[in-house]
Amino acid sequence: MAPEDIEDWRKGEITRDTLAAFARSLVQRREMGRGKRPAHYTERATCKHCGPIWLWCPGEVLGCPWCWNRMADRPIPRPHAVRCQDCAHFRRTDHPHLGHCAKDEPEAIAGLWDIDRRYCERYLPHPEPGANDGSADDASLTKG
Ligand code: SF4
Ligand SMILES: [Zn+2]
Known part of the structure:
Protein backbone atom coordinates (compact mmCIF):
# COMPACT_ATOMS: atom_id res chain seq x y z
CA MET A 1 0.00 0.00 0.00
CA ALA A 2 1.06 3.57 -0.62
CA PRO A 3 1.80 5.74 2.49
CA GLU A 4 -1.47 7.64 1.98
CA ASP A 5 -3.36 4.31 1.91
CA ILE A 6 -1.78 3.32 5.21
CA GLU A 7 -2.77 6.68 6.63
CA ASP A 8 -6.38 6.16 5.43
CA TRP A 9 -6.34 2.70 6.99
CA ARG A 10 -5.15 4.14 10.30
CA LYS A 11 -7.98 6.64 10.16
CA GLY A 12 -10.43 3.83 9.47
CA GLU A 13 -11.22 5.13 5.99
CA ILE A 14 -10.45 1.85 4.24
CA THR A 15 -13.17 -0.73 4.64
CA ARG A 16 -12.67 -4.35 5.57
CA ASP A 17 -13.98 -5.36 2.11
CA THR A 18 -11.44 -3.15 0.39
CA LEU A 19 -8.64 -4.62 2.46
CA ALA A 20 -9.87 -8.15 1.72
CA ALA A 21 -9.96 -7.41 -2.02
CA PHE A 22 -6.46 -5.96 -1.79
CA ALA A 23 -5.22 -9.09 0.00
CA ARG A 24 -6.84 -11.32 -2.64
CA SER A 25 -5.17 -9.38 -5.42
CA LEU A 26 -1.79 -9.77 -3.70
CA VAL A 27 -2.28 -13.54 -3.40
CA GLN A 28 -3.34 -13.73 -7.05
CA ARG A 29 -0.29 -11.75 -8.14
CA ARG A 30 1.98 -14.08 -6.18
CA GLU A 31 0.35 -17.15 -7.73
CA MET A 32 0.63 -15.63 -11.20
CA GLY A 33 4.29 -14.97 -10.54
CA ARG A 34 4.66 -18.73 -10.20
CA GLY A 35 2.96 -19.25 -13.54
CA LYS A 36 -0.45 -20.18 -12.12
CA ARG A 37 -3.51 -19.05 -14.06
CA PRO A 38 -6.24 -17.31 -12.01
CA LEU A 62 -0.72 -4.51 -26.41
CA GLY A 63 0.15 -5.40 -22.81
CA CYS A 64 -1.21 -7.79 -20.19
CA PRO A 65 -0.82 -8.90 -16.56
CA TRP A 66 1.60 -11.62 -17.73
CA CYS A 67 3.98 -8.91 -18.95
CA TRP A 68 5.22 -8.80 -15.31
CA ASN A 69 6.22 -12.45 -15.66
CA ARG A 70 7.89 -11.80 -18.99
CA MET A 71 9.96 -8.93 -17.57
CA ALA A 72 10.90 -10.96 -14.48
CA ASP A 73 11.79 -14.02 -16.62
CA ARG A 74 9.04 -16.12 -15.06
CA PRO A 75 6.83 -18.73 -16.74
CA ILE A 76 3.62 -17.81 -18.54
CA PRO A 77 0.92 -20.51 -18.80
CA ARG A 78 -0.23 -20.94 -22.41
CA PRO A 79 -3.65 -21.63 -23.89
CA HIS A 80 -2.16 -23.52 -26.84
CA ALA A 81 1.03 -24.95 -28.29
CA VAL A 82 3.63 -22.80 -30.04
CA ARG A 83 6.43 -23.33 -32.57
CA CYS A 84 10.06 -22.78 -31.63
CA GLN A 85 10.52 -21.17 -35.02
CA ASP A 86 8.38 -18.25 -33.87
CA CYS A 87 10.20 -17.85 -30.56
CA ALA A 88 12.81 -15.25 -29.62
CA HIS A 89 14.78 -17.95 -27.76
CA PHE A 90 15.25 -20.30 -30.71
CA ARG A 91 18.84 -20.53 -31.95
CA ARG A 92 19.22 -22.24 -35.31
CA THR A 93 22.07 -24.59 -36.07
CA ASP A 94 23.37 -25.05 -39.61
CA HIS A 95 20.67 -27.70 -40.15
CA PRO A 96 17.72 -26.25 -42.08
CA HIS A 97 15.18 -27.23 -39.40
CA LEU A 98 17.04 -27.79 -36.14
CA GLY A 99 17.98 -25.40 -33.39
CA HIS A 100 18.48 -25.10 -29.65
CA CYS A 101 16.66 -23.33 -26.88
CA ALA A 102 18.44 -20.40 -25.25
CA LYS A 103 16.23 -20.94 -22.18
CA ASP A 104 17.43 -24.54 -21.72
CA GLU A 105 13.99 -26.06 -22.19
CA PRO A 106 14.10 -29.87 -22.59
CA GLU A 107 15.04 -30.96 -26.10
CA ALA A 108 16.12 -34.05 -28.03
CA ILE A 109 19.85 -34.71 -28.42
CA ALA A 110 19.76 -33.33 -31.96
CA GLY A 111 17.85 -30.26 -30.82
CA LEU A 112 14.44 -28.79 -31.50
CA TRP A 113 12.59 -29.12 -34.81
CA ASP A 114 11.58 -25.60 -35.79
CA ILE A 115 7.96 -26.18 -36.86
CA ASP A 116 7.01 -28.78 -34.24
CA ARG A 117 4.31 -27.55 -31.90
CA ARG A 118 4.93 -27.77 -28.17
CA TYR A 119 3.53 -26.39 -24.94
CA CYS A 120 6.07 -23.90 -23.61
CA GLU A 121 5.83 -21.44 -20.75
CA ARG A 122 9.10 -19.80 -21.77
CA TYR A 123 8.04 -18.96 -25.30
CA LEU A 124 8.21 -15.31 -26.29
CA PRO A 125 7.26 -14.08 -29.74
CA HIS A 126 10.20 -13.20 -31.95
CA PRO A 127 10.37 -9.39 -32.25
CA GLU A 128 10.54 -9.73 -36.03
CA PRO A 129 7.88 -12.26 -37.03
CA GLY A 130 9.13 -14.53 -39.80
CA ALA A 131 12.78 -13.51 -39.32
CA ASN A 132 13.53 -16.78 -37.58
CA ASP A 133 11.79 -19.13 -39.98
CA GLY A 134 13.68 -21.45 -42.26
CA SER A 135 11.60 -20.81 -45.35
CA ALA A 136 14.50 -19.19 -47.25
CA ASP A 137 16.65 -22.26 -46.58
CA ASP A 138 13.77 -24.55 -47.56
CA ALA A 139 13.39 -22.71 -50.84
CA SER A 140 17.08 -23.10 -51.63
CA LEU A 141 16.89 -26.81 -50.75
CA THR A 142 13.98 -27.47 -53.06
CA LYS A 143 15.63 -25.55 -55.91
CA GLY A 144 18.61 -27.86 -56.04
S1 SF4 B 1 11.55 -21.14 -25.10
FE1 SF4 B 1 10.18 -22.81 -25.71
S2 SF4 B 1 9.35 -22.20 -27.70
FE2 SF4 B 1 11.16 -20.95 -27.28
S3 SF4 B 1 12.88 -22.03 -28.27
FE3 SF4 B 1 12.79 -22.69 -26.13
S4 SF4 B 1 11.54 -24.55 -26.19
FE4 SF4 B 1 11.16 -23.46 -28.11
ZN1 LIG C 1 1.92 -9.40 -21.95
Whole structure:
Protein backbone atom coordinates (compact mmCIF):
# COMPACT_ATOMS: atom_id res chain seq x y z
CA MET A 1 0.00 0.00 0.00
CA ALA A 2 1.06 3.57 -0.62
CA PRO A 3 1.80 5.74 2.49
CA GLU A 4 -1.47 7.64 1.98
CA ASP A 5 -3.36 4.31 1.91
CA ILE A 6 -1.78 3.32 5.21
CA GLU A 7 -2.77 6.68 6.63
CA ASP A 8 -6.38 6.16 5.43
CA TRP A 9 -6.34 2.70 6.99
CA ARG A 10 -5.15 4.14 10.30
CA LYS A 11 -7.98 6.64 10.16
CA GLY A 12 -10.43 3.83 9.47
CA GLU A 13 -11.22 5.13 5.99
CA ILE A 14 -10.45 1.85 4.24
CA THR A 15 -13.17 -0.73 4.64
CA ARG A 16 -12.67 -4.35 5.57
CA ASP A 17 -13.98 -5.36 2.11
CA THR A 18 -11.44 -3.15 0.39
CA LEU A 19 -8.64 -4.62 2.46
CA ALA A 20 -9.87 -8.15 1.72
CA ALA A 21 -9.96 -7.41 -2.02
CA PHE A 22 -6.46 -5.96 -1.79
CA ALA A 23 -5.22 -9.09 0.00
CA ARG A 24 -6.84 -11.32 -2.64
CA SER A 25 -5.17 -9.38 -5.42
CA LEU A 26 -1.79 -9.77 -3.70
CA VAL A 27 -2.28 -13.54 -3.40
CA GLN A 28 -3.34 -13.73 -7.05
CA ARG A 29 -0.29 -11.75 -8.14
CA ARG A 30 1.98 -14.08 -6.18
CA GLU A 31 0.35 -17.15 -7.73
CA MET A 32 0.63 -15.63 -11.20
CA GLY A 33 4.29 -14.97 -10.54
CA ARG A 34 4.66 -18.73 -10.20
CA GLY A 35 2.96 -19.25 -13.54
CA LYS A 36 -0.45 -20.18 -12.12
CA ARG A 37 -3.51 -19.05 -14.06
CA PRO A 38 -6.24 -17.31 -12.01
CA ALA A 39 -9.54 -19.22 -12.18
CA HIS A 40 -11.32 -16.36 -13.93
CA TYR A 41 -8.72 -16.11 -16.70
CA THR A 42 -10.73 -18.39 -18.95
CA GLU A 43 -10.33 -16.75 -22.37
CA ARG A 44 -7.60 -17.21 -24.95
CA ALA A 45 -5.95 -13.94 -25.93
CA THR A 46 -2.73 -12.74 -27.53
CA CYS A 47 -0.41 -10.16 -26.00
CA LYS A 48 1.84 -8.37 -28.47
CA HIS A 49 4.85 -9.01 -26.20
CA CYS A 50 3.99 -12.25 -24.40
CA GLY A 51 2.27 -14.20 -27.20
CA PRO A 52 -0.66 -16.53 -26.45
CA ILE A 53 -2.01 -15.94 -22.95
CA TRP A 54 -4.96 -16.70 -20.68
CA LEU A 55 -7.00 -13.60 -19.89
CA TRP A 56 -10.49 -12.64 -18.67
CA CYS A 57 -11.44 -11.53 -22.19
CA PRO A 58 -10.48 -12.79 -25.66
CA GLY A 59 -8.68 -10.78 -28.32
CA GLU A 60 -5.38 -9.06 -28.97
CA VAL A 61 -3.81 -6.73 -26.41
CA LEU A 62 -0.72 -4.51 -26.41
CA GLY A 63 0.15 -5.40 -22.81
CA CYS A 64 -1.21 -7.79 -20.19
CA PRO A 65 -0.82 -8.90 -16.56
CA TRP A 66 1.60 -11.62 -17.73
CA CYS A 67 3.98 -8.91 -18.95
CA TRP A 68 5.22 -8.80 -15.31
CA ASN A 69 6.22 -12.45 -15.66
CA ARG A 70 7.89 -11.80 -18.99
CA MET A 71 9.96 -8.93 -17.57
CA ALA A 72 10.90 -10.96 -14.48
CA ASP A 73 11.79 -14.02 -16.62
CA ARG A 74 9.04 -16.12 -15.06
CA PRO A 75 6.83 -18.73 -16.74
CA ILE A 76 3.62 -17.81 -18.54
CA PRO A 77 0.92 -20.51 -18.80
CA ARG A 78 -0.23 -20.94 -22.41
CA PRO A 79 -3.65 -21.63 -23.89
CA HIS A 80 -2.16 -23.52 -26.84
CA ALA A 81 1.03 -24.95 -28.29
CA VAL A 82 3.63 -22.80 -30.04
CA ARG A 83 6.43 -23.33 -32.57
CA CYS A 84 10.06 -22.78 -31.63
CA GLN A 85 10.52 -21.17 -35.02
CA ASP A 86 8.38 -18.25 -33.87
CA CYS A 87 10.20 -17.85 -30.56
CA ALA A 88 12.81 -15.25 -29.62
CA HIS A 89 14.78 -17.95 -27.76
CA PHE A 90 15.25 -20.30 -30.71
CA ARG A 91 18.84 -20.53 -31.95
CA ARG A 92 19.22 -22.24 -35.31
CA THR A 93 22.07 -24.59 -36.07
CA ASP A 94 23.37 -25.05 -39.61
CA HIS A 95 20.67 -27.70 -40.15
CA PRO A 96 17.72 -26.25 -42.08
CA HIS A 97 15.18 -27.23 -39.40
CA LEU A 98 17.04 -27.79 -36.14
CA GLY A 99 17.98 -25.40 -33.39
CA HIS A 100 18.48 -25.10 -29.65
CA CYS A 101 16.66 -23.33 -26.88
CA ALA A 102 18.44 -20.40 -25.25
CA LYS A 103 16.23 -20.94 -22.18
CA ASP A 104 17.43 -24.54 -21.72
CA GLU A 105 13.99 -26.06 -22.19
CA PRO A 106 14.10 -29.87 -22.59
CA GLU A 107 15.04 -30.96 -26.10
CA ALA A 108 16.12 -34.05 -28.03
CA ILE A 109 19.85 -34.71 -28.42
CA ALA A 110 19.76 -33.33 -31.96
CA GLY A 111 17.85 -30.26 -30.82
CA LEU A 112 14.44 -28.79 -31.50
CA TRP A 113 12.59 -29.12 -34.81
CA ASP A 114 11.58 -25.60 -35.79
CA ILE A 115 7.96 -26.18 -36.86
CA ASP A 116 7.01 -28.78 -34.24
CA ARG A 117 4.31 -27.55 -31.90
CA ARG A 118 4.93 -27.77 -28.17
CA TYR A 119 3.53 -26.39 -24.94
CA CYS A 120 6.07 -23.90 -23.61
CA GLU A 121 5.83 -21.44 -20.75
CA ARG A 122 9.10 -19.80 -21.77
CA TYR A 123 8.04 -18.96 -25.30
CA LEU A 124 8.21 -15.31 -26.29
CA PRO A 125 7.26 -14.08 -29.74
CA HIS A 126 10.20 -13.20 -31.95
CA PRO A 127 10.37 -9.39 -32.25
CA GLU A 128 10.54 -9.73 -36.03
CA PRO A 129 7.88 -12.26 -37.03
CA GLY A 130 9.13 -14.53 -39.80
CA ALA A 131 12.78 -13.51 -39.32
CA ASN A 132 13.53 -16.78 -37.58
CA ASP A 133 11.79 -19.13 -39.98
CA GLY A 134 13.68 -21.45 -42.26
CA SER A 135 11.60 -20.81 -45.35
CA ALA A 136 14.50 -19.19 -47.25
CA ASP A 137 16.65 -22.26 -46.58
CA ASP A 138 13.77 -24.55 -47.56
CA ALA A 139 13.39 -22.71 -50.84
CA SER A 140 17.08 -23.10 -51.63
CA LEU A 141 16.89 -26.81 -50.75
CA THR A 142 13.98 -27.47 -53.06
CA LYS A 143 15.63 -25.55 -55.91
CA GLY A 144 18.61 -27.86 -56.04
S1 SF4 B 1 11.55 -21.14 -25.10
FE1 SF4 B 1 10.18 -22.81 -25.71
S2 SF4 B 1 9.35 -22.20 -27.70
FE2 SF4 B 1 11.16 -20.95 -27.28
S3 SF4 B 1 12.88 -22.03 -28.27
FE3 SF4 B 1 12.79 -22.69 -26.13
S4 SF4 B 1 11.54 -24.55 -26.19
FE4 SF4 B 1 11.16 -23.46 -28.11
ZN1 LIG C 1 1.92 -9.40 -21.95
